[in-house]
Amino acid sequence: MATVTTTAARDRGARAAGAAHLRRKRRLFWPFAAPALVLYLAFLVLPTLATVVLSFTSWAGAGDTPKPNGVTNYTQMWASDSFQYAFRNTLVYVFLGGVGTFALAFLFTMVLRDMRGGKVVRAILFFPNIVAPVALGMFLGFVFKYQPGKQGLANYVLEHVGADAAKFLAPANVTGVVTASLIWASSGFYITILMAAVDRIPPYLYEDAELGGASPWQKFRNITLPMTWDVVGVAGVLWTINALKIFELVFVLAGPGTYAPPNQAWTLGVYVFDRTFGSNGTPDFGAACACAVAMIALVSILVVLLRRLMRRDAIQF
Amino acid sequence: MTVTDAPVRAVAKPPRKVPRKPRPAPGSRKLSPLRLLGSVIVWAFTAGNVLVLYWLLTASFKTPVEIFTKPFALPYQWFHLGKPFRNFIYAWNNAGFGDAVLTTVVLVGLATVATVAVSAPCAYALTRLGVRGSGPMTNAVAIGMGVPFQTVIIPLFVTMSKAHLDNEYGLFLLYVALSIPFTVFLLTGFFRSLPDELEEAASLDGASPTRTFFSVMLPLARGGLITALTLNAIGLWNETLLAIVFLKDQAHFTLSRALFTFYGAASYQSEYGGLIAGVAIVVLPMLVLYLVLARRIITGLTLGAGK
8 A cells, every 4th residue: 555644744744844944934935825816816707806896887888877776687687597597507507517527527437447448438528628618619500400401410310310309599598409419518528537536546556456246336436436536526626617608618509609598598608708898789898797796606606615525645655 | 256357357358558547447347328329429429529620620621502502511512623621711811810820829828837837826825825814805705706797897998098908918917807807716726636745844844935935835736727827828729809899900810819800701792611711720820739639638647746
């Protein structure tokens, strides 16, 4: 067994290393951390605060001045159909898409480790992730195109096996299509992350388990999952964040491309974009800021919950 | 007993190549339903992806009629007419990809390197210097990673327009700044997983903390750095929202931005071959980059701390 060091043991080791050295190390903190933290404050924290403030104002956009109007933006937004569609779709992508993606990723970590050609498979599965969401949306638009005589790939196959062509991209179906597309496109990324963590697990643990005749599920449950727990946590957080801000894929896939898709297909990201730069009606920066704040609130709640759920002592090996 | 069987069987095959991994024990090779199901799904999924890539590549050489009526056939018409690259030439000329390639390569290259150069010391400082409050600070940065660009875009757009930074220089700043939370978060994971012993040994040998960082910890985290570089490069190459908002001058569009505009224009003319060629022009360089770097990412990660 490699050295399994708990946080407590690490602290003890650090104390033994000597107080003088520790002081010198601590002096290094600000020179090392400051550049990134300053950029972070200037381009993310301050603008976020500005958005929160602006969400309580009525502001049409450039040329207008923000006027405080309390929570009007929020109440109006909450009552609107477009926001409710956007909110529900976003939750569908985060949860349904997340369950699908991680189920696939876990299944693959069980099978891929001792499968011939596993590295090639991983490289191929990652492929949709290197595609710009805009390009992916365009491409999937061709796949799911419904136009008698000019059917896209999916309907072409459906018609050739004798089934009826489906209107995949009709407003009522588009959420399901996007969820499936999302699972297909993102699973490769999470498989890659999890497999990279699996590769770092000392092989003798698996050899021991194999000598004991463990099944793939037992190996996954008792070796892979505990040894990659931290990475699984990171991957879960990444998923939540990426699924929550999904924008280009929906915008291009569900809509004609350069102007906003039908309301039923909206996500929170599309809502903000449409209220800010959209071609539907006049811009309303105040309402856009309110929706942006809702996005932030949702993502913070989900990430904090997830991190609390996944908390455990770090394992070093 | 299976344990005594294994070496005998291995010796029984004389022309034996040196195995890269130790041969699995006989017990693990038995067919479980889960393994079977898994393998079927894995191969079906993989085959699906290969088919998609094949479709994209062949469709970019086809006429619209061929794309929709013979999706799995090899391209014929443009080759028959002797202008095989007709779609690519159309896309290149009509989408303004010539300028966009240069802009994208320079912008993404510089922004990626700058991001990692700024983030690596920060991630090290947050995980390894034992400063009180680094835990909450790391969490604060991690929450920043979850800030959707849509949230900050309005104040940034207003301020940067006033500062005349609504161009590729402003976009560079934004790309670096907005990539920092993800990169720092990723790298803290790597620095945290490195063993303390090596750092302690370096300090016992009299290395200063700065030297420990550059000569010991940074090389150990090489896998993480390469991963961070690659993931950022891919992410920024594909970034569209900020480019739509901040780039006004068509001569300085990025590739994805140019493709977005081209989509609207070419859809009207049912120029499907050209559109797919446009997609291919954006996708293929990333595919090549990934194929070149995939092995380095994985070996870099598996090298770990030399165990």
